[in-house]
Amino acid sequence: MSTEDAKMDELEFRRAVLADPNDKELAKATGDDLKKQAFVKEIKQLDKKITEASNIPVPDGLAHRLLLRQTMAVHTQKRQRSHFIQLALAASVAFILGISVTQWQFKEAASLSEYGIAHVLHEGDYALGASEDISLSQVNAKLARFGGEMTANTGQIYYANFCDFDNIKSLHLVMQGDNGKVSVFIVPHMQGYAIDSAVKGKWNSEAYDLSKASLVIVSDVPSDVAKMRDRLSKNIQFSA
Incomplete structure (x- = not known):
């Protein structure tokens, strides 16, 4: 071989x-x-x-334990998924309710004075907490948009910015009153709103018509509302 x-x-x-x-x-x-x-x-x-x-022997009940473990795992996943969906729905409902409450707060205002209070409540300390020293010329630069002018210094102005007053662009001022800060809104004439006064909680408000705009004053001191109304109605003029 x-x-x-x-x-x-x-x-x-x-x-x-x-x-x-x-x-x-x-x-x-x-x-x-x-x-x-x-x-x-x-x-x-x-x-x-x-x-x-x-040929290792299978422990008694192993198949049952494995099936039980798999069932529990599936149940846990479903429970976590359900919990996540519930949280998402709760967040959505809270968001919608928040928007609805805000809209309700504004839409319930049947007058300019009520709307003025609602606006102050909605903003919280955003405007009232301002501590700037706005000059008369700065205020008049903004008032010019409405054809208006403040002819005399009426005290310290802490805040002066345009705002949305029920979809109407208006001027929001925070001024020094005799007893504290006073919110003032200069709003182009709006249809469907009454010119009156309102009280809500500690807040007092009064709306007053000028020649081409409405003056809305809000304060937590009633006397400051009346005094600021008299002061501004004499010192804000509008062009013809």
Whole structure:
């Protein structure tokens, strides 16, 4: 037998052992060859270990526990998803209610004076907390938009900015009254709003018609409302 044939026989023998180390025909092929016998023994031991490893007994109730764990995991995911949806809905409802309350607060104002109070309440300390010292020329630069002019200094002005007064661009001033800060709105004439006075909580308001705009004054001191009305009605003029 040639060397090449011997190699082929050896290769075929190894393939047969790997395929089935317990094949009875392998005893004939092994004969007295100690190397082949050792190889067969090694593969048989490996095969036995694999068989033993694959035959580990399954603990009682394992399938039930695995099914229970999977069910609980699915339940937890659903509960978390439901909780997230509830939070999102709650946030949406709160947002809508917030907008609705704000809109209601303004729309319920049936007069300029009531709307003035609602505006002050809505802004909180944003304007009333201002502490600037606005000059007369700065105020008149803004009043010019309405064709108006403040002819005399009426005391310190802490705040002067345009604002949205029920979708009408108006001028919002915060001025020094005799007893504290007073909110003043100069509003182009609006249809559908009464010119009157109003009281809500500690706030007092009065609306007063000038030639081309309405004056709305809000304060927590009733006497300051009347005094500021008299002061401004004499010192604000509008061009013809």
